Amino acid sequence: MNKKLNTILFAYNFPHRKTNDFINILYRNGHKISLIIASNRIKINSPKSRFDFKKYENKETLQQLVNKYNIPLYIAKHNSVKAQMLIKKYKVNFGIIAGARIIKRNIINSIKYGILNFHPGLLPSIRGLDSILWSIYFNQSIGVTVHLISEKIDSGLLVHQEKIKISSDDDIYSLYEKNYQLQLKLVPISLNLILKKQNFNPFRQDGRYNKKMLYSKQLKIIEIIDEYVKRQSFI
Numbered sequence: 001m002n003k004k005l006n007t008i009l010f011a012y013n014f015p016h017r018k019t020n021d022f023i024n025i026l027y028r029n030g031h032k033i034s035l036i037i038a039s040n041r042i043k044i045n046s047p048k049s050r051f052d053f054k055k056y057e058n059k060e061t062l063q064q065l066v067n068k069y070n071i072p073l074y075i076a077k078h079n080s081v082k083a084q085m086l087i088k089k090y091k092v093n094f095g096i097i098a099g100a101r102i103i104k105r106n107i108i109n110s111i112k113y114g115i116l117n118f119h120p121g122l123l124p125s126i127r128g129l130d131s132i133l134w135s136i137y138f139n140q141s142i143g144v145t146v147h148l149i150s151e152k153i154d155s156g157l158l159v160h161q162e163k164i165k166i167s168s169d170d171d172i173y174s175l176y177e178k179n180y181q182l183q184l185k186l187v188p189i190s191l192n193l194i195l196k197k198q199n200f201n202p203f204r205q206d207g208r209y210n211k212k213m214l215y216s217k218q219l220k221i222i223e224i225i226d227e228y229v230k231r232q233s234f235i
Contacts, residue, residue, distance in 0.1 A: 003113060003195055005094040006034040008087060010115070012099035013038035013075050015058045021184055022098035023065045029188040035090040036073045037083050038062060039100065050218035051133075053176050079104045087111065094194070097149070105151040114148035114157070116190060118183045121145065122161060124207035127154040132176055134210045136221055136228050142166070142175055144182045146190040148200060153209060157200035160190050166232040172225055 009026075011019040019038075026033060066073040072090065076082040078100050086092075087110050095115035097103070108115055121131030123145040128134070135142045143163035150156040164178040213221075 003094075005031075005113065005195070006090065006092050007031065008035045008037060008090070008092040008095045008111070009033050009071075010078050010095060010097045010100040010103065011036050011038045011062065012041070013062065014041045015061070016099050017054075017058065018180075018183070019062060019099045020058055020060060020065060022096065022187065023069065023071075025184055025187050026096075026191075027069055029191070031188070031191055033069070033071045035086060035092055036062075036066060036071055037076050037078060037086060038073060039078050040075065042101070046212050047218075048215045050215060050222070051172060051176075053173070079107055083107060084110060102153065103149065108149060108151060113194065116159065116194065117147055117149050117156075118186065118190075119145045119147065119154055120179050120183065122163065123147065123154055123158075124204045126210065127207045128210035130210060130213040132172075132179055133213045133218065133221055136172075136175075136225060137213070137217060139228065139231070141232065142179055144179060144186055145203075146186055147203070152205060154207075155205040156202065158203040159193055159200055160186060162186060166229060168229065168233045170229050170233070172221065175229075 009022065023033065062073070074086055076086070084107065093112040095111050097115060097117045103115060119131065121127070121135060122141055122143045125140050126135050132142055141163045143161065145158070146160040148157040148159060162182060164175070164182055166175065
C-alpha cells in the first residue's frame with residue numbers, strides 16, 4: 001500500500017541552488033511539501049578552495065518559491081526545540097534534506113518514514129565532504145547515493161545508488177554538474193521507491209570519512225584529472 005507523506009524539507013535560509021531546485025522538482029513531479037524549516041548560515045573555517053563550483057544564478061528566492069507553492073516556511077535550527085514542535089504541529093512523517101548540517105537522533109526518530117538524503121558520492125566508499133574531489137583523488141567512480149539517514153554520518157538505509165557517465169571531454173566542472181543533475185533526476189525516482197517499498201536494507205558503514213580537501217590536495221586533482229577522466233570514460 002502506498003504511504004501518504006506529510007513532508008518536511010530541511011533547507012538553508014540563504015541563496016542555495018539545491019534548496020531551490022529540490023522545491024521546484026518536487027512540485028513538478030506532484031509531490032507537495034508540508035513544511036520547510038530553513039537554517040541560517042553558520043560560519044565555519046574551511047580550507048581555501050581551488051575550484052569554484054558555485055557559479056550559478058538563483059532565478060527565484062526561497063521566499064518567492066514558498067509564496068508560489070503556498071508552503072509554510074519557518075527559520076530555525078534544524079535540531080532545535082522549535083523544529084521538534086513544528087514537526088509535531090504539521091504532523092510530519094517524512095523528511096528530505098535539500099540543505100542541512102548534521103541532523104540529530106531526536107529529530108530523525110520523530111519522523112515516521114525517515115529523512116531522505118542525496119549524498120554526492122558512492123557510499124560507503126566516499127563519505128563526508130568534497131565527495132567529487134575525493135572520488136577523483138582515490139580513483140573511485142562518481143555518483144549519488146540516496147539513503148534514509150541514521151545518527152551516524154553518511155549511513156542508514158540504502159534507497160538508490162547510481163553512477164554518472166563520464167565522457168572523454170569531461171573536466172572537473174562538467175563532472176560536478178553531471179553529478180548535481182543526477183541528484184535532481186533521482187528525486188522523483190527515490191520518492192516513488194519510498195512510496196511503494198516497505199523496507200530498505202542498511203549499507204556497510206566502513207568507509208573512511210573525508211573532511212574538506214586541503215588546498216595542496218586540490219592542486220593534485222589538477223594534475224590527475226585528465227588521466228582520471230581517460231580511465232573512467234572506458235568503465
